[in-house]
Amino acid sequence: MNDNDTPLIGEIAEEAVEETSEQTETPKKHKGFSSKLGFVLAAAGSAVGLGNLWKFPYLAAQYGGGIFLLCYIALAVTIGFVLLTLEIAIGRKTGKSVIGAFTALNRKFRWFGFVCLVVPIIIVPYYNVIGGWVVRYMFAFISGAGELIGETATAATSDAFFNAFISNPWQPILFFLIFAAATVAVVVTGVQKGIERISKILMPLLALIAVFLMIYVMCQPGAMEGVKVFLVPDFSKFSFSTLLAALGQLFYSMSLAMCIMITYGSYMKKNTSITKSARQISICDTAFAIVAALIIIPSLFAFTPDAQSAMEKGPPLMFIQLPLVFNKLPGGRAIGAIFFLLVFFAALTSSISLVEAIVSVLRETLGMRRWTACALILGFIVAVGSIASLGFGPLSVINIAGKTILDMFDYFANNLLMPVVAIITCVIAGYFSDSDSLMDEINLKKGGVYRKYFLAMVRYVAPLCMLAILISGIFMEF
Secondary structure, eight states: OOTTOOOHHHHHHHHHHGGGSOOOOOOTTOOOOSSHHHHHHHHHHHHSSHIIIIIHHHHHHHTTBHHHHHHHHHHIIIIIHHHHHHHHHHHHHHTSOHHHHHHHHOGGGHHHHHHHHHHHHHHHHHHHHHHHHHHHHHHHHHHTOTTTSSTTOOHHHHHHHHHHHHHSSSHHHHHHHHHHHHHHHHHTTOIIIIIIHHHHHHHHHHHHHHHHHHHHHHTSTTHHHHHHHHHSBOGGGOOHHHHHHHHHHHHHHTTTTSSHHHHHHHTSOTTSOHHHHHHHHHHHHHHHHHHHHHHHHHHHHHHOTTHHHHHTTOTHIIIIIHHHHHHHSTTHHHHHHHHHHHHHHHHHHHHHHHHHHHHHHHHHHHOOOHHHHHHHHHHHHHHHHHHHHHTTTTTTTOOBTTBOHHHHHHIIIIIIIHHHHHHHHHHHHHHSSOHHHHHHHHTOOTTOHHHHHHHHIIIIIHHHHHHHHHHHHHHHHO
16 A cells, blocks of 8 residues: 555545546456546445444444444454455456356355355345335425324324334335336446446435535534534443444445455456555445434434433334434424435445346356346346335244344344355455465555555454354354
8 A cells, every 4th residue: 555645535536537547448248437436436335325324323322432433443444444455356356246256266166156146135135125115214204294294293103104114015015116126227227327327426415415414413402412422432331242343334334245346346447546446435434424323313312302212222213213303303304305315325326236246247157138137136126025025014924033034134144144255255365366466456565564464364353353243143143
């Protein structure tokens, strides 16, 4: 890494100017990103999703606010950065989708590419279901749903609104189909005309909306108490659980072990700095998570009598607690609509990247045309996603260890499969492939301290940390 690299804003501005400069060809199978900026925004869009805007704020509240944030940032600049850089490097070095990439690293591990592919295949249907919920709430605030907006809105009516919606056999499926169609409509148009173009539009819009909401909320009476809780570390609340929660969130938030960064890396130009791009993606991802927390936590302290209890409610926070908070804000209906528009954009960019990871494999392995692969995936999303959606209604009788169908998909993908994929990826890259060639792809100087540090992280530190997440997830469940 070059110590003289310019700051993030300068880098992005420089890359915007370089968009029309000389381009290095990507592999013939892939029509890659047209610019450095396009790659960074698309990859950042993948990382910025429901994990940042939904999960990060309530985990921060549950695990001590400022101390959780401190742990998260420390892990992001070490383990998170290394794993992100490694996945991008694997993709660019091989120029292939996840199955072809691991085959190129070591033919004995072709099977592992199929294991990796299972992750987005499991996640994308239920992620689209939750995306449909976001669409429903966005429309609800725009139309002024009585259960959420107005003097009659209460915790009971908000809770009833959400439960009535998800348990309805057909309404959630309708909004889920809208979200799924929007996702596939972008992917079918290709990398440059679809993914890159939409990322260049949505990511700046995301930033503007998020910063506006943060400033607006922080100006409300009582909000600064929430800012203090989130930003000021209380070291008495530090525990091993805090560290594991921060590591698990980082793992989920940065789109690691989902095939996404390997896929996007395969579309990356050879003259683009991997370390610089990975740093920009990490900064964008962490910044959005912090801004989301500075929207949600201060708003709860400003308008909720028992803010700490409300923050620790976990997943219901976004769909039950926050609508009540927005209802009390001046101009709450508009603020609620803008907030759920923000969440919709974030969820859409992440969903697009999950679908593209699968499309890339189908095109490369089976020789499918893009539109054929997208049609096949859309059919799969509709079939499996409908089952997950109905798991809160007619199929709610299917329940294992207190988990709905959607919860089971989420647990298997995030708590079990993704840590396993991350561990094996590190082992293959560190021990069973040409690790020197990978380090050269990242442009780490031979014999340099940073190269040795990077290899040590890949071979020892990251796998052990992922193993800790895996074991703790199983232990806490059973």
